[in-house]
Amino acid sequence: MAANVALVLLSSCSPSTSAAAASLLPRRRFLPSRRRRASSRATTIMSALGDDPIREWILTEGKATQIKGIRSIGGGCINSAQRYDTDAGPFFVKTNSRIGPEMFEGEALGLKAMYDTKSIRVPLPYKVGSLPTGGSFIIMEFIEFGRSRGDQSDLGRKLAEMHKAAKSDKGYGFPVDNTIGSTPQINTWTDDWIEFYSKHRLGYQLELASRRYGDSAILEKGQRLIKNIRPLFDGAVIEPCLLHGDLWSGNISSDSNGDPVILDPACYCK
Template identity: 80%
Template sequence: MVAHLGLISFSFSSSHLFHSSRQFSLPLHKPMAMATLSTDPVREWILTEGKATQITGISPVGGGCINLASRYNTDAGSFFVKTNRRIGPEMFEGEALGLSAMYETKSIRVPKPFKVGAFPTGGSYIIMEYIEVGSSRGDQSILGRKLAEMHKAAKSENGFGFHVDNTIGSTPQINTWTSDWIEFYSEHRLNFQLKLAQQQYGDSAIYEKGQRLLKNIAALFEDATIEPCLLHGDLWSGNISSDKNGEPVILDPACYYGHNEAEFGMSWCAGFGGSFYSAYFEVMPKQPGFEKRRDIYLLYHYLNHYNLFGSGYRSSAMSIIDDYIRILEA
């Protein structure tokens, strides 16, 4: 269970595309002086539930390519706000639930989410805690240890998946609860991306070779003990930072409960070094076959980058598929 859901109020559009096992009730607000609905719900929330009496400044925060991010400075402290004028609140709902789940573990620092909602004119927003980041990504060994502590602390009794579907970048990420990890990862991660590549690009070659890989993928998990751990899900360098005290901070999750090794799927652009892995495996011991499985978790993210950004990532994905077919069909 997510303990901090009471901190978040959700507003849903009528075209809610994401399934959920939870039912959310909208909080009842006291009548306000203005009878009409505010055209700026972000400002309205900050000046009421956010306990601020004035907003002293708004400044852009760089780093994202999908949403617009801003810092709202107020007399009650600063808030971090992300907005998207094209997409409804479902994407931010998934992010808020993921942040809440990670926040509950009290392991690695994440921004606390406060509010998700829709703009009257279309689009959506999320308001969360603003964390003053430091000048570096922090100590790699501390990051490895704290990430492992999060994985160890948060397990699921429902199997593999998450309470809602969410997004990886802007690609839908299906999180239907599944009891078997190999089935979940094969169908809801790899096969979903393979089908998308076929639909978007007519890429029957990568789809057909991917199907050959999926038929034999179980051999990669022999002798491994797999538990459903809470994963950040999109852990690359842009989503890793540190606070002003040097403690690691992780941002912009695509959370679900999965095999802990899947967390390293973005290692090709995360910069994890030896000290990171050493510290991580002191808390979460390395499973047999870890090295031979590493690329199967890279494959999901290479396929997603192919689907999001185009053919520049196709060769990396195809190379992994070809290498595994050669090994597994030998």
């Protein structure tokens, strides 16, 4: 409720009336101590909101008037994750102190693309932004997970529905480059799947490995595979459709009803 009080205190007078209102007040040194404390609290609250874009979004666009608590819920080896409990319900927030918002922007676009298929449950992304101290954040829907990863056959059916519901007419790729973990992933639109996979998946990963580890042997073997990959797909019918892109056991769960949930995508059409 304090945030609401602050907003009322600071916005109840328009610029045109603030001077006249000020002339009716005693000078500051004569203000009662209670009024001084209230004014100080309002200023402190608004200052805190300005310094914290996560709180600012939750208490404005997120429709909450009170943040009741914040607790860490892990987040893996790349990001930190917190649950924000509010009077408008919980929010899930991931932060990264080293990487800019581009990583979370790619994740948000992937989540929204999968969400829009209305096939399998994914957390709806709300906001991506930069942190004042460096790094970035993403705010999304909080999903209460069940005790297991749910029915895997149901997961398979819903993934198939998602693939069928989101076929691309632009070829193979995605509107933006994104990351798989913290590794960059190139998603330049390409008409031919074998070319896309050879250049932007196998080839790019081989280049990264070669630059980091200097392993010329694996680079040569990979390049040999790329040169001979096309005959392996003779007769195959390949249609570009939306993929999660990083689907492993750690990115699969279920909600409290037992329905499958997928998260942390590295989406592209393949």
